[in-house]
Amino acid sequence: MDKTKEAQMRATMNQKLIETGEKERLRELLRQRLVEAGWKDELKMHAKEIVKEKGVERITVDDLVTELTPKARALVPDSVKRELLQRIKKFLEEQQL
Template sequence: MSRESRMRATINQKLTEMGERERLKEILRARLTECGWKDQMKAHCKEVIKEKGLEHVTVDDLVVEITPKGRALVPDSVKKDLLHRIRGFLAQHAT
């Protein structure tokens, strides 16, 4: 396991143990809804299903199809805010 992988695992564990991971997920959900991301993704899903036909699309296919666009549509301000919150949490709880 690389140093980066170990560091990510440690950070994730600390966030999970202290309940911060769930709190950050709730903040992220709210921010994505506020900025219209959720509605854009819903519309994109409907578009993909309409193109391919409901009978020819599985949930896994849909996830593979929409993930790149979903990541690209997350506003930079949301990404920066989340990163700022994670850094703040880590600074407060550094051991």
């Protein structure tokens, strides 16, 4: 599949997710699962460590986000990723996309 066609397909899927409200339901499910897994607390502790290490006066929000993002992605449990992927696949099948 060429990049243009892939981009169009992604846009179509995203539009359907938004129109049906499924995108917001998936976001809420993700928030809930991350809280249950302790992801938020672990990330908060990591953020505090970074600020303590660098010094509150010498770190910007952008710096903190840059440092936290890879860790945040890595900490998402595989079970949560699988659950969301299954929900998205099911949605797309139901929408015949």
